[in-house]
Each structure stands twice: as C-alpha cells, then as structure tokens.
Amino acid sequence: MDLFPDSLPQLPDARLDYRAGWLEPAAADRWLSQLLAETPWQQPRVRLYGREWPVPRLVAWYGDEEATYRYSGLIHRPRPWTPLLAQIRQRLEAAVGQRLNGALLNYYRDGSDAMGWHSDDEVELGADPLIASLNLGGTRRFDLRRKGQSRIEHSLLLEHGSLLVMAGPTQHYWQHQVAKTRRPCAPRLNLTFRLIRSTP
Incomplete structure (x- = not known):
C-alpha cells in the first residue's frame, strides 16, 4: 500500500513514495531558517584509498x-532532540506509521556538496x-541505480518541502546519490529519519 496518492512509478524490488509539497511553504521556510541557524554542523573526515578526505557536505546526527x-x-x-526536531519527528511518524529514533541532517551548501x-x-x-x-531549500536531483550497475535507472527532483520515503527491499537492491552539479542552486537541507534497531 502506498503512503501517498502521488507516489512514483514503482521500480522492481523497491518501494518509493514521494510527495511534493508535503510541508506547507511557510513552515518549510521557517524550518529551514531555524535548522540552519541552530544546528552545530560538522564536516567529518573519511579514509579512502589510504588518504583522509572531508565529506562533501556538513552533517549532524540527532x-x-x-x-x-x-x-x-x-x-x-x-x-538530544531539539524542540523543532522533536516536532518534525512526531509529524513524520504520523505520516509513515512507524517509530523513528534518529535523524541525519545533511547540509548541501552549494552544487559542489554531494x-x-x-x-x-x-x-x-x-x-x-x-x-x-x-x-x-534548493532543489537537487536524486538518482537511483541497481546495485552492481553503473547506469542511472531513475531520477527525481527533490523540492523544497517534499518528502521521499524509501522502504521495503529498496536498500537491498538499489543505490542512490545526490551528485555534484555546476548549475547554480540554493543551499539545501536534507533530514533523513530512520529507526536504529540495534547499536554497534
């Protein structure tokens, strides 16, 4: 069963539900401004091919x-949850019908963040x-490809105030990315809420 009436065409071995304008524009503007101002952003470094690199975006985990x-x-x-993030979590849990106990915030400052x-x-x-x-914030393209393949199978534009839900077997069979772009784009904030079922 689809969560939203305007869901995407279904890809095989995946469940994707998308709603443009899930959040009313005034609230989206307010949440964006407040989250950008109050979040203690970090830029972790990861080791790849024997060298350390900063991740190409700013992040925070709540x-x-x-x-x-x-x-x-x-x-x-x-x-710990801020009052605003706790409010967002409550609204999302009602929308998806599942408990969510963690949120990764990704801040894409411009098209070079990915x-x-x-x-x-x-x-x-x-x-x-x-x-x-x-x-x-700014609209960015979201790409999907089959695991083990290099060809992009599907793309969609993630707009200000939109909600994308990935569920079911999607993560087993598909990969996704937000690629760098040379096109001018406004700063974008992406909040991905999930349920952590066990700890390392």
Whole structure:
C-alpha cells in the first residue's frame, strides 16, 4: 500500500513514495531558517584509498539516547532532540506509521556538496529499513541505480518541502546519490529519519 496518492512509478524490488509539497511553504521556510541557524554542523573526515578526505557536505546526527549510528567507518553518537526536531519527528511518524529514533541532517551548501552512491543498509537499520527523507531549500536531483550497475535507472527532483520515503527491499537492491552539479542552486537541507534497531 502506498503512503501517498502521488507516489512514483514503482521500480522492481523497491518501494518509493514521494510527495511534493508535503510541508506547507511557510513552515518549510521557517524550518529551514531555524535548522540552519541552530544546528552545530560538522564536516567529518573519511579514509579512502589510504588518504583522509572531508565529506562533501556538513552533517549532524540527532536521536534517542540509544540511537548510535555507524556508517562510512564513522560512529555517530546522537545529540538530544531539539524542540523543532522533536516536532518534525512526531509529524513524520504520523505520516509513515512507524517509530523513528534518529535523524541525519545533511547540509548541501552549494552544487559542489554531494552524496556519493550508497545504500542505507547498515546492520543497525534492520532487514527492510524505512528512510523518511524531508527536503528543505534548493532543489537537487536524486538518482537511483541497481546495485552492481553503473547506469542511472531513475531520477527525481527533490523540492523544497517534499518528502521521499524509501522502504521495503529498496536498500537491498538499489543505490542512490545526490551528485555534484555546476548549475547554480540554493543551499539545501536534507533530514533523513530512520529507526536504529540495534547499536554497534
């Protein structure tokens, strides 16, 4: 069953639900401004091919006390929910019908900030993780490809105030990215809420 009436055409072995304008424009503007101002952004460094590189975006991890999250060789211990993030979580839980105990905030300052190909398939997310992705600010293209393939199978534009939900077997069979772009684009904030089922 689809969460939203205007869901995307279904890809095989995936469940994607998308709603443009999930959040009313005035609230989207207000949330974006407040989150950018109050979040203690960090830029972790990851080791690739024997060298350390800064991740190409700013990040912050919030969650319940037990929601420690490990990805890309980094361990993220949660900051406590702010009043605004607690409000957003409550609204998202009502929308997706599932408890969510952690949120990764990604701040894309311009088109040179990006997220490389990956799947959200860490063991602490469980067998069929649900990822609720709230998008605020500039529109960026979101690409999907089959695991083991190089060709982009599907792309969509993630707009201000939109919500994308990935669930079911999606992370087993698909990877996604937000690629760099030379096109002018406004700063973008992406909040991905999830349920951490176990800790490292």
